[in-house]
Amino acid sequence: MAGIRVGGLASGMDIDQIITDLMKAERMPLDKLAQKKQYLEWQRDDYRSINKSLLELDQLIFDGVLRQSSFSKKTVSVSNPGAVSIKNINSTADFSGSIQVKRLASAASMYSKASSTIDSTAKLSDLGITGPITIEAIGKDGSLNTKQVTIDPEKDTLDTLIVKINSQTDVSAYFDKASGKFSISAKNTGDVAGGPEIVLGGDLNFWSALNMDLTSDDAVANNVGTAGVNAEIVYNGMPIVRSSNTFAINGVEISLKAVTDGPVTFSSATDTDAILDTIVKFVDQYNSLIEKIKGELEEKRYRDFQPLTSEQKDSMNEKDIERWEEKARSGTLRGDSILSGALNKMRMDLYTAVSGIAGKNQLAEIGIKTSSNYMDGGKLVIDTDKLRAALTENPNGVYEIFAKNGGTSAEQGLGRRLRDTIKSTMLNIEKRAGKASSTNNAFTLGRNLLNIDSQINRFEDRLIKVEDRYWRQFTAMEKAIQKANSQSAYLMQQFSY
Template sequence: MRITGLASGMDTESMIKDLMKAQRIPLDKITQKKQYTEWQLEDYRSINRKLNDFSNNLFDTMMKQSTFLAKTVNVSSPDAVSIKSVSGTSEFSGTISVSRLASQASMQSNDSIGKNIDTKLTMSKLGYIGTTGSVTINAIDAGGDLKAENTKTIIFDPSTDTLESVLKKINSESGVSAFYDSFSGKIAMTAKNSGNVVGDVEMQVSGDLATFFNLSTNNVIAEQDGNGKSGVNSKFIFNGLETERSSNSFQINGFEISLKQVTTDPTDSSKTNSVSFSSAPDTDKIVDAVKKFVDNYNKLIEELNAKVREVKYRDFQPLSTEQKADMKEKEIELWEEKAKSGTLKNESILTSMLQSMRSALNSVVEGTSGTLRLSDIGITTSKDYLTNGKLEIDETKLREAINADPNKVYEVFAKPGSTEKDTGLASKIRTSIIQSRTKLTDKAGITGAPNSTFSIGRLLKGYDDQITRFEARLKTIESRYYKQFSAMESAIQRANAQSAQLTNAFSNN
């Protein structure tokens, strides 16, 4: 705490503060530059994130062949058979008749283990003997095979595990579903996967728990004893070929077929109701994907063009803490809105990328059916120069192109190629974005990156160093001012003391 001005009567504290304000002007300018650079950094990173999102979306949609090969399948009897395209690349049509649906193998206890048992009682209380327990189960897999490597051994503690918890472990850890039937007092097990394993069983059970549950060692023995059944394959005729599958759902040529009902009388082959089916391009789905790409592209270039053309208000510099203290909140908001404007005006990385993307969309692709352009599928660049290259869609022409050859539409966007002419337009755009993002990352880094790893970060570090040095210098100057004013006060005190002595001396005479 300093007490000043006692001898001189001057407000030296305020005088020093005013003197220091003048000294702080260069520091305020450095602080303003730092603040503006931080705003720039935020804008660079925001643009970089938007480019990353657009690039990822481009890769997940317009660069995937499956987007353009989406198909609808018309089925004459969808209640009996359903068909959908998963990865089909060619048209799919014909007939299918179902003579048998697939079913799972099952088995039940040979004798009751007790009716109306409280399933929350521990296994020990239910009469299970032994301090530890286990059951080993193997069941048919989704491929229709019984493999040794699929064998699961479930371990439980009879003193703490209840019948309910043991069954839950079996259901979650093995290839079977098990439950206790309180009416019959039996345990029932059903294979999770359907089908018949030729020359083998579909379910095997062993261990102390299997004995306690009165279960046979496999479903074939259980069936012989009247307490089980074997799995059954689905049986059908597909385009004249009689065949089987272990499941009612399977794939042929990239199309998923689900059998729901028998369409053929198993006792009279003449009573066959064939289900016909045929595929076609899913035009609506493909059009929606192209529309979404165009909308996202137009939104992106609109935002980028707005940034590189944003007005820069040079008279509106970042506010200092002292300036903000004298302003209202709304005034600060309006001031900073203009101060932040133009941080990326004429940014060379962005302007170059915009030009590169526009050139890519106006280029040609050497497809398998000849030279292709966006205009061939109904997409053109707007003639309004104020839109800065936004795309427009002629939906009628786009639908015609999809119906005629969806692969052609795919090649326009994402045809893989070894040269620029062979490469699809979306691939060219993504390449341009990736290259630009690398430059933006070198300049502005990513969130959490050390300042030393990118150019703006190094610039900010330089400002921080300047501010630290300048603040140390200001402390030295302020101390010097106080010493100087203190010396002045001391001199005035001495002068006043001498004046008083002289006055006293003359008054005594």
């Protein structure tokens, strides 16, 4: 750190101000380096903003027009929704039919034959129970699944073991402390053909202490349980048995709620509005991206407005700084080759027909065209009536235009082509501008910034030396003046005699 310097005592000159002014001239190249650094940082941030918008469109495509479920949305009408609920899962074709519910599926259950005197908070070891226990129960597929529950006799109680049973097996257990009875019910409905739906095993002392039969069939025979029952329906005139009240047929989920005296009719229709909304969201996001990229490519560069230095900002108010930097930051990506190339490629991706599709195979045929205003830069415009008609006629065909798989770009759907272009563009931008987690030496602009930082550090070291030299020179001048003043005073004194 430089010491306190006082100049001008002999000369009467403001040496500090003179050197400050001289250093301003010396610092001009340093200010230019700082301005260049600021501009590169703005450029880097603008690139990353474009990448953020590209990623948002990529995710919207993936979650929207590339999902078949987006195009298989249907409205389903049911004549008795209190008895039967129907939801489309992945059926692309419209469906209709009838269901008569003969019997609902129910779950097996069993409970203690007699009350027990077990203290549910006592350690199991005190009850002579060491475990483990096993529980076989009907699974979702209608067959028995065996689950083992381990026991720590010195820590577990009946209460803690019930928690384990409920979380680790296909049954729900409950102990009623008031009556001293224990109950188990299967989590899944249905009947296991030729056998019980619940089988208890392992440490038999545990089940004996609770006065439990070992199978649900035994419990039914002893009037302390109920058997699991399958659902029985008549589907389009054909008898069908299912272990659950909720099941799928031909991509349609059916949920039974109540027994019916006669058939319940149902029919579906394409939910055109929901599918249309998916496509509109894609078009809006694409247009927003096109507008942003086009704006960056055509934004004017004001070369007379360079980034402000700290000293310049100190002499300006906030509004003036804001207006100045708005122009200084303008045009950072003007005419950029990466963005212009991406813009052209995205247009080609969407305008080129998809080969290998019978019937409609390009956007124009389903009511999506390019804006006639060339100033829009290739934005898409939707003819809602034409698109709605295409979706009503063949929603799966519209899905293929966006999502068809193919070995070549020409055979791929428009959404897949667009995602490929987005990914390659994002990669090119990352090579130039990196991302938030990148280190500066990993991308081009970052390496340029490191180089400028190095130049700034070297220049600042040089400025320290220059300032020291100025002070030495002015100090020498002050000494010479002081000496001359002393000699002059001496001569004046001699001549005065």
